[in-house]
Amino acid sequence: MEEQERDISDMDLQECPSMPENGLMLVINHSRVHPPLSVVLATVLYCAEFVTAAVLCSMYHKTDDVTWMGFTITFMLLPAVLIQLALTFIHRDLGRDRPLVLFLHLLLLGPVIRCFEALVVYFKAGKKEEPYVTISRKISLKKGQERPMEWEIGQSERNLATHRNAFKRTAVIQAFLGSAPQLTLQLYATIQEKYILPTRLALMIITLISITYGALVCSVLAIHIRYDDYKVRVRLAAYLCMIVWRGLEIATRITALVLFSTALTYWVILVGMVNLLFFFFLPWAEFWARKGSLPENVEKNFSKLGTTVVLCMITLLYACINIFCWSGVQLDLSHRELIERKQRWNRLAMYYCGRFIENFLLIALWYFFKSDFYEYVCAPLLGVQLLVCYSLAVLFMLLFYQFCHPCRRLFKYNVHDCLHCVCCRKGRGRAGRRGKPPLSYSTAATMVLAPEEPLDSQNAHPPDLTSQLGERETAILEDMMEAA
Known part of the structure; x- marks a missing residue:
């Protein structure tokens, strides 16, 4: 549901006709539904790694390499089984009458049918009128002023968001419970046997891509969880830097x-x-x-x-x-x-x-x-x-x-502040004796907005971090994984 929200920008506010006196503003998201590329990519990596590992196991069996075959099968099946359990748990299929889906999960083909379902939802989106689900969120439109906004999100967008969130988790499971030990094993086998097997090299390349993608997803999920009051847009430069x-x-x-x-x-x-x-x-x-x-x-x-x-x-x-x-x-x-x-x-x-x-x-x-x-x-x-x-x-x-970092303006301290504190403590002390030290450029660009303690799950509400930002700085944010 959170995947398809638009940026709140000054242009959006100017295009709105008039705001009611009670400050309630209705924003309807009629933007085009983004294709589930992250779902497709995670499924392709899962299938490619599974098939390549299976082919390599058959080659190990022909050459009687029992040790390599056993470890390869282990690192192939363990993440596959955990992914089936994760998808079944997230989609709550045990309480629903879906025997075909559960049977495909038993065959370790759960990601394939889930990807197919996501593509069907995407291609059917917009062809028929759907019920909307309205949610509210307080957004600081101007400094010192807060008005609640209502968003209307379609059912197809909610279903796609569920698929995207599920495959983000499975990508991390696949990367670090399967691909990482698999890559370590195959690289060790290559060095020990002193020759490069083409199938093994292909598996090593696929696993390295899978691990890098899983780490990328992990980094972005960390940003989204930490700043879940916002929709974070990660730029291309940030993607390249993270990769x-x-x-x-x-x-x-x-x-x-x-x-x-x-x-x-x-x-x-x-x-x-x-x-x-x-x-x-x-x-x-x-x-x-x-x-x-x-x-x-x-x-x-x-x-x-x-x-x-x-x-x-x-x-x-x-x-x-x-x-x-x-x-x-x-x-x-x-x-x-x-x-x-x-x-x-x-x-x-x-x-x-x-x-x-x-x-x-x-x-x-x-x-x-x-x-x-x-x-x-x-x-x-x-x-x-x-x-x-x-x-x-x-x-x-x-x-x-x-x-x-898309939310670097919300940091209490940034990298420059930490390095300046560690490396230039003596110089800053001398400057303090002579006069007022110069203002750090990263301090000027960051706001002291992070809560010191975790939020109470019942009594406390998430802080409105945008309340201290400028008029143009309130529109930092949206989701990013459609570009992944």
């Missing part, structure tokens, strides 16, 4: 793990388990430290046991994401939305500093314990290239948050 950032981060991380595993095979299991357990228990430790209670709105019919199981699955996915890249969010298991709204720069800095040190140690240990296979490879140059690529990923991440 380079996520692609370099994931590629260097997986390469460092694989190189380390070729030198110290069994120790990589310890590294992976320590990472997984740390990020899995971190949200639960914070939950117990805060003495919070489990949220009751995960699902109405769930008992406490069912809610705990769902939260454990979410925490497992969160841990798997953080093993390979920054998840973009921090979990708050006591909050009704399970996500902290506050942007924690210290968490971001600690994660990337710790990950850089870990990658450096993995590459250094590989260099000292590498096998004879790397005699024809310039090992020091390869290690330096990996560290430089990870540094470039961090650089593009900083550029995204400083210049390309």
